[in-house]
Amino acid sequence: MSIRRPQGTQDFLPRQTVYWQYMEKKIRDLCRVCGYEEIRTPVFEATELFQRGVGAATDIVNKEMFTFEDKGGRSLTLRPEGTASVARAYAENKLYGQTPPWKLYYLAPMFRHEKPQAGRFHQFHQFGAEALGTSDPLADAEIIWLAWTLGAKLGLKGLSLRLNSVGCPVCRPGHIAALSAFLRPLAGELCEDCRARLDKNPLRVLDCKKESCQKATANAPALPGSLCPDCREHFAAARSYLEAMDIPYQLDERLVRGLDYYCKTAFEILAPGLGAQNAVCGGGRYDGLVQEIGGPPSPGVGFALGLERLLGALAEQGAALPVSGPPCYVLATLGETARRRGAALAAELRAAGFTVLMDLQGRTLKSQLKLADRKQAAFTLILGEDELERGAALVRDMRTGEQREIPLAELARAMEDMT
Numbered sequence: 138m139s140i141r142r143p144q145g146t147q148d149f150l151p152r153q154t155v156y157w158q159y160m161e162k163k164i165r166d167l168c169r170v171c172g173y174e175e176i177r178t179p180v181f182e183a184t185e186l187f188q189r190g191v192g193a194a195t196d197i198v199n200k201e202m203f204t205f206e207d208k209g210g211r212s213l214t215l216r217p218e219g220t221a222s223v224a225r226a227y228a229e230n231k232l233y234g235q236t237p238p239w240k241l242y243y244l245a246p247m248f249r250h251e252k253p254q255a256g257r258f259h260q261f262h263q264f265g266a267e268a269l270g271t272s273d274p275l276a277d278a279e280i281i282w283l284a285w286t287l288g289a290k291l292g293l294k295g296l297s298l299r300l301n302s303v304g305c306p307v308c309r310p311g312h313i314a315a316l317s318a319f320l321r322p323l324a325g326e327l328c329e330d331c332r333a334r335l336d337k338n339p340l341r342v343l344d345c346k347k348e349s350c351q352k353a354t355a356n357a358p359a360l361p362g363s364l365c366p367d368c369r370e371h372f373a374a375a376r377s378y379l380e381a382m383d384i385p386y387q388l389d390e391r392l393v394r395g396l397d398y399y400c401k402t403a404f405e406i407l408a409p410g411l412g413a414q415n416a417v418c419g420g421g422r423y424d425g426l427v428q429e430i431g432g433p434p435s436p437g438v439g440f441a442l443g444l445e446r447l448l449g450a451l452a453e454q455g456a457a458l459p460v461s462g463p464p465c466y467v468l469a470t471l472g473e474t475a476r477r478r479g480a481a482l483a484a485e486l487r488a489a490g491f492t493v494l495m496d497l498q499g500r501t502l503k504s505q506l507k508l509a510d511r512k513q514a515a516f517t518l519i520l521g522e523d524e525l526e527r528g529a530a531l532v533r534d535m536r537t538g539e540q541r542e543i544p545l546a547e548l549a550r551a552m553e554d555m556t
């Protein structure tokens with residue numbers, strides 16, 4: 138029986154990885170100009186990190202984690218998201234002691250055991266950026282600018298930004314109490330999930346996409362009304378920076394985000410074609426997270442963006458990702474002596490930075506030339522017995538069909554001129 142890849146995983150073949158590489162380059166370039174540096178954390182972590190850092194009441198922790206025991210009986214989990222790991226690394230490496238803020242980003246696979254459906258995978262990939270050690274509202278605006286600008290740079294059209302403030306430990310308890318008091322008499326009208334949320338996380342009831350729940354909660358008390366002066370001031374400043382940077386946003390009082398550690402700024406970026414439930418990017422401020430996982434109190438703000446979703450949105454919009462590398466040369470040889478000399482020549486040219494392909498199946502010269510067509514080579518270098526005797530190669534321009542003989546000693550220089 139043939140072995141197949143596990144459910145919910147994908148193979149990315151070369152025709153796809155060129156797009157991933159293109160997207161990843163855009164991301165890295167953008168992070169660099171914003172002063173974000175890359176961090177790489179382990180693929181698995183102690184399960185407790187996610188229970189505390191993501192929240193025991195969330196779907197991610199309750200239903201979707203790949204958890205296993207190591208040989209010593211310790212519970213480990215394949216990371217379902219990146220922020221908890223970055224916060225752990227920040228605390229564990231005592232980065233808070235070294236002139237914060239730290240502006241970090243990751244590009245990494247994540248693992249969630251979600252119901253298989255279109256566009257959802259058990260292994261998927263996220264780009265995330267986190268600014269740790271700063272509560273400055275300009276950091277919030279900067280992080281939103283980064284996420285927003287990436288979509289624009291990749292050619293994504295019709296993006297919209299939804300923005301809210303979800304309060305802080307000072308003002309949120311009062312809001313949650315008011316919300317609970319409002320929701321409790323309506324329990325009968327809410328879906329099963331929302332009835333469970335009533336006790337654990339009533340804020341999330343506002344986020345439910347079921348029509349019956351949205352209807353029942355239409356007049357629920359809104360968060361912005363109960364913000365404390367500190368949260369109000371922070372939100373106003375973040376908005377003024379966004380306006381100064383010309384980023385359009387829509388206020389959305391029902392935007393609460395799924396994770397417990399968010400506070401103050403919360404945002405989502407939506408792309409048309411993915412549906413209202415399907416933000417391409419979500420993020421916000423999480424001032425309580427580092428402390429929650431055992432570090433010192435350290436504010437932070439960040440976002441995560443699903444790369445499969447981003448590519449999906451680009452495909453949906455028919456955006457062509459320009460992928461063009463340097464021209465490729467096919468080196469065709471006739472006879473074993475020429476092949477050996479050709480191998481040496483290819484090595485020399487590759488060391489000089491040229492992309493040179495040789496036949497690896499012992500094909501005839503005619504078939505080797507077909508390889509040049511298939512690989513869309515710009516030039517073919519032909520090395521036969523006659524050329525070899527003269528110490529030269531025949532160079533054919535594949536677009537014009539023109540060919541000329543060039544001495545091997547001058548080949549690299551001539552190729553430089555041709556490209």
Ligand SMILES: [Zn+2]
Pocket residue numbers: 304305306307308309364365366367368369
């Ligand atoms: Zn507050």
Ligand SMILES: [Zn+2]
Pocket residue numbers: 327328329330331342345346347350
């Ligand atoms: Zn519901």
